[in-house]
Amino acid sequence: MAKTVVILGGAYAGVSLAHRLLKQTKPHVKDLKVILVSKNSHFYWNMASVRAIVPGALKEEQYSIPIEPGFAKYGPDSFEFVVGTAEGIDLEGKTVRVSVAAAEGKAAAGERAIAYDHLVLATGTRSVDAAMPWKAAGSGAEVLAVVAGLQERVRAAKHIVVAGAGTTGCEVAAELAYAYGKASKAKPEDRKEIVLLSGDPGVLGGDSLASSVAAELAKLGVETRPSSRVTGSRALEDGRTEVSLAGGDALATDLYLPTMGMAPNTEYVPPALLTERGFVDVDEAFRAKAAGAGDVWAAGDVVWKPRGSFVLTDKQAAGVAKNIDLALRGKPPVPVKTLPIDVMMVATGPERGAGRLGSVKVFSVFVYLIKGKTLGTQRLAGFVDGSAF
Structure with missing residues (x-):
């Protein structure tokens, strides 16, 4: 019977975790399938957003490229990419409710229930002001439009x-x-x-x-x-x-650019899985602490542990990939190692x-x-x- 890992979030943690599972776990877990759900059809290298708003400093393809072509080599039996937004999680039924975006040549927009054996929450955070591009907030086209609009305002200011x-x-x-x-x-x-x-x-x-x-x-x-x-x-x-x-x-x-304030993208997550600040509450293995959530994991800014960081996100994603690998082989998880300093x-x-x-x-x-x-x-x-x- 196929083992399905559903990953919510197509940024640093989600994309890297999907590749790690497909490259490192799939060879010995032959029936593994990874489903990556992303609100954004493109990978947005938001670390470069601070430079992207300067007219002429970067080309679009330097900070935003399509996600799906990067996974084509794995084949449809191993990987599926879904452009959509998570709307809710049924922990008991082990399903995620996703609002799927319409796409050319594919199924029309609608709602879909996706079953999982393991679920990874990697939906990150967003800028409190949606008009700012410090984080991806919307589709690939919407993010690029925000950046382009700010470039024009910077030029005129x-x-x-x-x-x-x-x-x-x-x-x-x-x-x-x-x-x-x-x-x-x-x-x-x-x-x-x-x-x-x-x-x-x-x-x-x-x-x-x-x-x-x-x-x-x-x-x-x-x-x-x-x-x-x-x-x-x-x-x-x-x-x-x-x-x-x-x-x-x-x-x-002439131009006001607020950079303060980040909110976790966790509106779809059951409250029992969240901290008081709205981030996912995880143990040392980065598995959700809540009862009944033993197959739910999280990584990246959505946990903000100890804070948001590219390096920390990469370490967390690698650790969660390792722990899902262990779980699929019937072994207990291990603490995720990040940075000693x-x-x-x-x-x-x-x-x-x-x-x-x-x-x-x-x-x-x-x-x-x-x-x-x-x-x-x-x-x-x-x-x-x-x-x-």
């Missing part, structure tokens, strides 16, 4: 406010300043004023990297305003945006950055080589076709 001074906010401000800031190579008529608002007294929430990143931003000409927490925003009649700050201050800008890398434009391995800071050139130079886009094709695993 003379004053840009980036709100939220976490990693994403710092990287967005740095990319914009590198291209258009006071210290950039842009023509005088093309230069823009870039303002970064930090709700805390410093960037990165006071992390030990804060002073290094702040110094890099200053070199690029970014105006960083500490202790400037955003309380709201509204459109003005002249097309600009007014950003309200705690304490009553406000500033008007906390790692943070912040790219401050295409040429520099700041980072640390635990408490040890690393040279800017190291961050440039590891992250800033390409933001990982050279790995996109290998992720989608499985050659990276």
